[in-house]
Every structure is written in structure tokens, then in C-alpha cells.
Amino acid sequence: MSDITMTIDGREVRAKQGQTVLEVCQEHGIYLPTLCHWPGLSNVGACRLCVVEVEGTNKLGTSCTMPAADGLKIRTQSEALTARRKMTLELLFAERNHFCPVCPESGACELQDLGYRYGIDSIRYPYLFPALPLDVSHDHIAMEPSRCVLCQRCVRICSERVGVGTLDFRERGIQQMVSPDMGLPLGESSCVSCGACMQVCPTGAIFAKKTAYLERAATAGGPQSAMRAVASTCAGCSLGCRTLVQVSNDRVVRIDADMEAGDAGVLCRKGRFLQMEFSGERITQPLVREGDTLKPADWDTALATVADRLGKIARERGAGAVAGIASPALTNEVLYLFQKVMRAGVGTGNIDAVDGRDLRVSRAATEGLLGPDVRAKVEAHLADLDEADLFVVIGADPTKTHPVAAAAIRRGVYHRRAQLIVINPRKTGLTDLADLAVQPKRGTDGTLLNGVMRALVEAKGGAPAALTAMLMQYTPEAVAAETGVSTDELQQLAEAYTAARHPVLIYGRGMTKQNDPRLIATMQALTLVAGHATATSFPILGLRRSASSTGAFDLGVDPTRLPGRLRFTPAEANRFASAWGKPVPEPTSFNANEFDPKAIAALYLLVGDDALPQEEEMAERLAELDFVVVQAAYRTPLTEVADVVLPAPTWAEQSGTFTGIDGEVRPLRQAVTPPDGVRMPWDVLCSLGNALGLKGSYANVAEVAHEIGRLVPEYAEALATGERAVQFRDASFDVRRSELRAPDYLAESGGR
Structure with missing residues (x-):
């Protein structure tokens, strides 16, 4: 926008072409009363309080709807304007029942x-x-x-x-x-x-x-x-x-x-x-099981019991008999310390987040396409939702899981005329809004995507010969027979995706819970075939469960990765072992969603104030273990089967950071004081680590963040400022250099 000059109350000010007079006044600290204006919304001039006098005319104008113009001269304050505003306010008070x-x-x-x-x-x-x-x-x-x-x-x-x-x-x-x-x-x-x-x-x-x-x-x-x-x-x-x-x-x-x-x-x-609306009985002091009853205990007794029992089981049955599961709704700092205590303190590699499988599925897809050493986040950013001209929502219902993302989709449909395609066996909250809603049979998403890819290859060409040859069997008729999606719907889907200039493909747990990385890889390949991928990302956005699902994976709450999304190598294991003062155990195949209670003897479950999915089912599995620690804010079925229960603060009672799905680190700031007896999770983990033989302590959560920044340099600046995107890539990174390939779902299903 070009600069313009205007005069307000005899004062010459600079403005930008496209601004309103109200915006110019606010920018320069000139007060104007408003009741109908709100930043980010259209201006309608309904309240008439922001009226100004314009030199050269005897009419008043509403500053919120008046474009700033070069040479414009206005007055915001005069006896006549004050009288007009007082009259307007009196009429507003008289019109309705304003009894303060x-x-x-x-x-x-x-x-x-x-x-x-x-x-x-x-x-x-x-x-x-x-x-x-x-x-x-x-x-x-x-x-x-x-x-x-x-x-x-x-x-x-x-x-x-x-x-x-x-x-x-x-x-x-x-x-x-x-x-x-x-x-x-x-x-x-x-x-x-x-x-x-x-x-x-x-x-x-x-x-x-x-x-x-x-x-x-x-x-x-x-x-x-x-x-x-x-x-x-x-x-x-x-x-x-x-x-x-x-x-x-x-x-x-x-x-x-x-x-x-x-x-x-x-x-x-x-x-x-x-x-x-916190629900349930608040836990404000540690509880230790005596027989069939959980009885109050002091912190020293509770932590000593946890350290003794976990240490004993690790010594007698091997560290692999101990596991740790954390809620990704916890802060980055707590998640990092949790995996550090479990790895270096207990010596176990059985560490996972509640939704860790979802992140591993997406990561495996990316590594399969781009190579095993790629650590970069290669998905779309939230800002892309406000620029998209096509939304393809597959295996997700953001109206239930991520309503603010659903709002961005609705804005695009209503105000930018973006198209919406919903792919889901069930009817979702976006189905009635969609330009095209297809309901494939369960488990046939890959076949449907390959069918779309075949249509794109036929239309655009340029795909590798091996991929083209494999896709040729995905005729509209074969795909329709396998998926239940009509040939007309398949053609509409392919044409819409081909014609789009800025599409975003949004997927959810309906895709990741199938535990098949190839589904995500097929979506990535589809964007490459269509030419929609950029150097740094695929226009794909996975909706994750919790506030720091991405942070949990970034900082090592995963059985297959060290902090920094690093694969286990002798050099990296030695680097962390040197920093932590204890050896780092080998990676494992532990899975928080599917662990066998017969394969482990003890589990530390760090919940915070999160409400975990299928708590009753998980409680049944925990009841089979020899020793269970649950750290939570409220009593739930999970705490009732625990041998030791440790109090935890709610989200409003602690500080730290979260890492969102777009890689942005954002601050969580303590708003209220936790109840007496409730300690910060980072402090509890520090004390437990000391009891398990780890050296060192932290005076506050900022010192934990400093340690993370030292060991995971990509996080250093983000944690120092509390607001910054974390990047795991170098300047030469380009997803478009990927080798194009896709699985043959029809061959596996016998559907040809």
C-alpha cells in the first residue's frame, strides 16, 4: 500500500492507501468512540459514534467506513460532534433497558x-x-x-x-x-x-x-x-x-x-x-496404596516409594519391564523431563505419548518418501487454511475435534467460494456444507486416493514409468467396485483437485489409527503428482490430538526417537548420555495404544488434567500390572487402580510452552495458584530423577527450557522467546525431489 498524507484536527499524519480514517486515528493515538467497530470484522457504521467532520462538506461521516484519502482534512473533536455523540448515547440508553x-x-x-x-x-x-x-x-x-x-x-x-x-x-x-x-x-x-x-x-x-x-x-x-x-x-x-x-x-x-x-x-x-469446568475430585496430596486402599502420604514418602519400586523392578526384571506414558497435553518442558527420567533414571526405552502412534505413522510416511534422515516438518501451516481454494477433509471431523479449524474451512467456503470435499464413511459436521461428500467403504482410502492419482497422471503426465504402470489398473470402475464411490464422484474429486491452485488436504485419526504410514505417503505423492507441493511442504495438514502432540514427538516422548527427532546412533546416544550422566537405552517398539500388560510389570502414567480416551479400558490393563504410578489433577478410573497417585496442577496453574501442529512454540502462562500440596510436574520429575540417581536440579521451568535448547538447538530461540516456529531442515531441503511411488492397495485386497 502506498503512503498518503491527511490532516486530522490540524495535525498532518501519514497513512496507507486502503486504511479507514478510524484506523489512521487509532494508529496515531487519536481517540474516537465506537460501539460497532471490532478489529477483523467488516465496518458497517451502525452506532454513529465515530462520526467526524470533513472539511469542504457540511455532512458528517462515519470514520470506520470512510476511506483514508490523500489530502483529506477532518476534525474528530468539536462542540457539535460532542453534542451529536451525547444525543446518540442518550437515545441508546432510552431505547432499551440499560439498568447498570x-x-x-x-x-x-x-x-x-x-x-x-x-x-x-x-x-x-x-x-x-x-x-x-x-x-x-x-x-x-x-x-x-x-x-x-x-x-x-x-x-x-x-x-x-x-x-x-x-x-x-x-x-x-x-x-x-x-x-x-x-x-x-x-x-x-x-x-x-x-x-x-x-x-x-x-x-x-x-x-x-x-x-x-x-x-x-x-x-x-x-x-x-x-x-x-x-x-x-x-x-x-x-x-x-x-x-x-x-x-x-x-x-x-x-x-x-x-x-x-x-x-x-x-x-x-x-x-x-x-x-x-473442572470435574471430579481434586487430588491435592500424594496417595500410596496400603492393601486395597489409597492413603494420604507426604511427598518424600510417595517419591521414595516410586523410586524404590521402579528401581527394583528394573534391576530384577530388566529395565524393559518398566514403561512410561505421558499425555501430550502437558508442556514441552514436562514432556522432555519425563522422557529423561524414564530413559536415564529408570533406564527404559519404553516411552510414549498417548497419541504417539499418530505422529509415528506420519513420520514413517515422510521418511519413506524423503529418506530416513529427514527430520523436517513437511505439512501445511494453519495460515494456509485462510488461503486455500479447495479443502479435502479425509478421515476427520474438525467440527468435533478442532472447531477453530472448521471455522477456517467455513470461512473459506462462504467468503472465498472455496470448494469443500469430504471423504469419510460417516456423515460429519461438514458433510452438508460440502460440494462433494463421498463415503468410501472402511479401509479403502488408499484405493480411492490411488484412483484420484491415476486420473491426475492421465491428465498431467510426467510421473515415473513404474508408478504410471501400477496406477493404470486403478480404473474408475475398479476403484468404484472396491470403495463404493461412484465413477462420477471419483471424476469430480480428481477434476477439483487438478483445477485447484491452493488446495489443503486435511486428515485426522480416521487415517492414522489404521496404523498404515502408506496412507499418508499416498496423500503426499498425490500432491507431488498434482504439482501442489512446495519446496518445504506438502499441502497436507494432520489434526493432532493435544496441545503439544508435536512437542512430545520433537522432544523424545517416543520409543524410537531421541529429543530433536533424532534417530538412535552411537554418537547421539553418547551425547545425551554425557549430558544426563547415565547411559541411554536402545529404542523399542512400545506403543501406548496397544501395549501388552503381560510384557511389562510397572508403568508411570503422567496425565495432568487431561481426560484420556477410553480410560476404563486402560484402567483394566493397568490393573494387571505389578506397580502403577499415576500423576493427575483429578481422581479417575486410572487413579483408582494406581499404587501411587501424585497430584498435578491444571493448565491454569502452571507455566511452560506448547508446540502446535504447525511447529509454532507458544507460551502457557500460570494464571492462578495451585492448591496447597500440589507441586509443579517439572519439580516432581526433578526430585524423582534425583532419587533414581540423576544429578542436578532446576530452580524453575526456564532452566528446564534452557537445557532443552542446549541439547535441541532448533528449540533454543523458540523457548527463549516463547513464540517462534521450530524448523528441522537445512537450506537445501526440497520435498519435490522425492521419489514418486505409491502402494498397490488393489493387489493386496484382491480387488482387481
């Missing part, structure tokens, strides 16, 4: 703030007292239309950022109100419970049911209870959404999207609401 003493948002209301700013101590117009219905049908959100100023923020964010369009206006005049799905109660509507409308609402018209008056108490309780915001990262999934955790009286009362991080207010139900 009983409003849950009093003290945090933009309309109230403007009333104070402009000295509105009386209203010259008659109050209309409209009788509009209160809607409390939703689990988390209440709508009180009698406090609505019709600013349209909620309507715009629901459509423009969340991509749902649940909210819109109905009725006219004094009866006009925001309504879900043209009259349905919010709890019965198409609302996805993201809460974005609640965050952008300038008044008490949309508020959180369960914490509204806690926020009110914070604003009214003086300095001790004053609300403070902690910039952090959502621990709900692997997308790494940036949050502002609102805290009062050492309690989380609200979670907002962090506007300073560039988001316009989008989180999901889990990130905004469910993370505050």
Missing part, C-alpha cells in the same frame, strides 16, 4: 464507559421499556435483547469469522432484536458454542451464564479482586489458539481470544468454556 446496577456486565460495559466519558447523568428522551424475551436455553450463553444496542458485532463475527451465520436480525423498529436461526432458542439453534458473540458484545446483551456475576464482583471489589488478564495458549487441542485468561480472586472467571495475537475473537466451546 443489575446488569452482570456493569463495570465491563462499553456503553456504560461511554456514558461516564461523556457525562450522561440524565436522559432527555422517554424510556421505551421494550419487553423482549430473555433466552437462557444455551448451556453457557445467555441472551438479553433488552440490553442490545444493535451494533451487529455478534452477527458479523458469527458469519465472517466463525462461518456459521446463526445470528441475524428479526422484527423491525423497537422490536428489532438479534435472533438465532430466525427465532429458535439459542440452545436449539445451529450455534457451535464458540462464544465469539459473547466476547465482542459491547453491553450485557450476550453474557456467560456461569461466570457473569463473578466478573461483576471482580470489577466492583476493589484492587484485591480486580480482574487481571493473563496472555496464554489454549490447552484444548493442537491448534494453539492464543487466549486471555481473565482472573479475579485467584480464580479463572473468563477465557477470551487474545486480540493482540491477531485473532478476531474465535475460540471453541472447549477452549472458552469447558476448560473452566
Whole structure:
């Protein structure tokens, strides 16, 4: 954008072509009141408070919709403007039922703030007292239309950022109100419970049911209870959404999207609401089993019991009889220390993350295509979702697992006219939105992808002769017979993928849980055949389970890799052994999802506040072991079968970092104090490591991060700043140099 010059209140300022007058004013610290403007949303000029005087005309203009122009001269402050703004505010107060003493948002209301700013101590117009219905049908959100100023923020964010369009206006005049799905109660509507409308609402018209008056108490309780915001990262999934955790009286009362991080207010139900609804009995002191009963113990006794029992089993049955499983919802620092204690302290290579198999499947595919020494992350970035012109979602339902990614898909479909193809045996939350939804038979994804690849090879050519020859058997008829997908659907899929300029192929656990790396390799080969791959990545995005699923793999919570995604070599093993002061055990084939309880005798399960999948089934397997340690925040079926239970903090009670699916390291910052008796996981692991013979200690989590940066240089700067992408590649890396090949699924199934 080229520079322009304009004059504001007699002051010459520089601006960029394409900016609005409001944006220029905000950039230069010139105050203008607003109620309908929200960064990242379209401007509509609904509230009329940001009006300015334009030299050369007798008309007022709304600065939020007025383009900045070279030579433009405006005034933002004058007696006439102040009178106009006061009149507008008085009309807003008179039109609806704005009674601050009983409003849950009093003290945090933009309309109230403007009333104070402009000295509105009386209203010259008659109050209309409209009788509009209160809607409390939703689990988390209440709508009180009698406090609505019709600013349209909620309507715009629901459509423009969340991509749902649940909210819109109905009725006219004094009866006009925001309504879900043209009259349905919010709890019965198409609302996805993201809460974005609640965050952008300038008044008490949309508020959180369960914490509204806690926020009110914070604003009214003086300095001790004053609300403070902690910039952090959502621990709900692997997308790494940036949050502002609102805290009062050492309690989380609200979670907002962090506007300073560039988001316009989008989180999901889990990130905004469910993370505050801690359930179950909190564990606040160690428990040690005596007979059939778990009894309270002090930390020294509990850790000594863990060290003694794990050490004894390792000595008597071999270190391979001990295993460790960690939740990838933990911080990078805790995950690194966990694998260090298990490897160097206990001497076992049986270490895995709860979703470790998913990462290994993707990694094996990449290594099979690019070579065994490639450590780079070669998948798409989250930012690619906002540029894609075609989404292919296979084996995933992001509306359930990663709703913010689903919002990006909906934005693309509605606002950029991007195409959407859903490939899933089941109907998903995106099926009805899709341009094409195909439902292949279970286990035939590879055949379908090869069928698409055959069509691309025929259309574009240039594939190796061996690959072309193998693909020729994947005729539309053969693929249709094997997969149940019609030949017309196959042709549409191939044509859409060929025509796309910026496609993103999104896959989930429906693909990785098949434990077949070739499926991921086939998707990678498809992007190469189509010419969509770049030098650094395939336009493919795997949706991972937890906040630091990628970090767990990066930092060695894997039976086949050392920290840094490194293969076991004598040189690397010796380097870590020198740093840790103990030998590093050989890699193993341990799998957290499928381990045989008869093959191991003891297991350390580090859960934190995560709710693990299939807890009952895992508890049954743990009950068969001789010794089980569970470190968790709440009592669950898993803690009930443990021999030692160690307390753990929740996400809000600790600091550290997460690594999201795009390789970005983001900070988790402590917002509240953990209960008495609950120690930080890094501190517990340090003490346990010392009891198992490891030397050294850490004064804080930053010292753990420093050790990671020293041993995994790729992480050094990211952990030092708390916000940076981690790269595992050199300048010569280029995925397009891959040898093109694909498995012959038809031959294996006998489907020819």
C-alpha cells in the first residue's frame, strides 16, 4: 500500500492507501468512540459514534467506513460532534433497558464507559421499556435483547469469522432484536458454542451464564479482586489458539481470544468454556496404596516409594519391564523431563505419548518418501487454511475435534467460494456444507486416493514409468467396485483437485489409527503428482490430538526417537548420555495404544488434567500390572487402580510452552495458584530423577527450557522467546525431489 498524507484536527499524519480514517486515528493515538467497530470484522457504521467532520462538506461521516484519502482534512473533536455523540448515547440508553446496577456486565460495559466519558447523568428522551424475551436455553450463553444496542458485532463475527451465520436480525423498529436461526432458542439453534458473540458484545446483551456475576464482583471489589488478564495458549487441542485468561480472586472467571495475537475473537466451546469446568475430585496430596486402599502420604514418602519400586523392578526384571506414558497435553518442558527420567533414571526405552502412534505413522510416511534422515516438518501451516481454494477433509471431523479449524474451512467456503470435499464413511459436521461428500467403504482410502492419482497422471503426465504402470489398473470402475464411490464422484474429486491452485488436504485419526504410514505417503505423492507441493511442504495438514502432540514427538516422548527427532546412533546416544550422566537405552517398539500388560510389570502414567480416551479400558490393563504410578489433577478410573497417585496442577496453574501442529512454540502462562500440596510436574520429575540417581536440579521451568535448547538447538530461540516456529531442515531441503511411488492397495485386497 502506498503512503498518503491527511490532516486530522490540524495535525498532518501519514497513512496507507486502503486504511479507514478510524484506523489512521487509532494508529496515531487519536481517540474516537465506537460501539460497532471490532478489529477483523467488516465496518458497517451502525452506532454513529465515530462520526467526524470533513472539511469542504457540511455532512458528517462515519470514520470506520470512510476511506483514508490523500489530502483529506477532518476534525474528530468539536462542540457539535460532542453534542451529536451525547444525543446518540442518550437515545441508546432510552431505547432499551440499560439498568447498570443489575446488569452482570456493569463495570465491563462499553456503553456504560461511554456514558461516564461523556457525562450522561440524565436522559432527555422517554424510556421505551421494550419487553423482549430473555433466552437462557444455551448451556453457557445467555441472551438479553433488552440490553442490545444493535451494533451487529455478534452477527458479523458469527458469519465472517466463525462461518456459521446463526445470528441475524428479526422484527423491525423497537422490536428489532438479534435472533438465532430466525427465532429458535439459542440452545436449539445451529450455534457451535464458540462464544465469539459473547466476547465482542459491547453491553450485557450476550453474557456467560456461569461466570457473569463473578466478573461483576471482580470489577466492583476493589484492587484485591480486580480482574487481571493473563496472555496464554489454549490447552484444548493442537491448534494453539492464543487466549486471555481473565482472573479475579485467584480464580479463572473468563477465557477470551487474545486480540493482540491477531485473532478476531474465535475460540471453541472447549477452549472458552469447558476448560473452566473442572470435574471430579481434586487430588491435592500424594496417595500410596496400603492393601486395597489409597492413603494420604507426604511427598518424600510417595517419591521414595516410586523410586524404590521402579528401581527394583528394573534391576530384577530388566529395565524393559518398566514403561512410561505421558499425555501430550502437558508442556514441552514436562514432556522432555519425563522422557529423561524414564530413559536415564529408570533406564527404559519404553516411552510414549498417548497419541504417539499418530505422529509415528506420519513420520514413517515422510521418511519413506524423503529418506530416513529427514527430520523436517513437511505439512501445511494453519495460515494456509485462510488461503486455500479447495479443502479435502479425509478421515476427520474438525467440527468435533478442532472447531477453530472448521471455522477456517467455513470461512473459506462462504467468503472465498472455496470448494469443500469430504471423504469419510460417516456423515460429519461438514458433510452438508460440502460440494462433494463421498463415503468410501472402511479401509479403502488408499484405493480411492490411488484412483484420484491415476486420473491426475492421465491428465498431467510426467510421473515415473513404474508408478504410471501400477496406477493404470486403478480404473474408475475398479476403484468404484472396491470403495463404493461412484465413477462420477471419483471424476469430480480428481477434476477439483487438478483445477485447484491452493488446495489443503486435511486428515485426522480416521487415517492414522489404521496404523498404515502408506496412507499418508499416498496423500503426499498425490500432491507431488498434482504439482501442489512446495519446496518445504506438502499441502497436507494432520489434526493432532493435544496441545503439544508435536512437542512430545520433537522432544523424545517416543520409543524410537531421541529429543530433536533424532534417530538412535552411537554418537547421539553418547551425547545425551554425557549430558544426563547415565547411559541411554536402545529404542523399542512400545506403543501406548496397544501395549501388552503381560510384557511389562510397572508403568508411570503422567496425565495432568487431561481426560484420556477410553480410560476404563486402560484402567483394566493397568490393573494387571505389578506397580502403577499415576500423576493427575483429578481422581479417575486410572487413579483408582494406581499404587501411587501424585497430584498435578491444571493448565491454569502452571507455566511452560506448547508446540502446535504447525511447529509454532507458544507460551502457557500460570494464571492462578495451585492448591496447597500440589507441586509443579517439572519439580516432581526433578526430585524423582534425583532419587533414581540423576544429578542436578532446576530452580524453575526456564532452566528446564534452557537445557532443552542446549541439547535441541532448533528449540533454543523458540523457548527463549516463547513464540517462534521450530524448523528441522537445512537450506537445501526440497520435498519435490522425492521419489514418486505409491502402494498397490488393489493387489493386496484382491480387488482387481
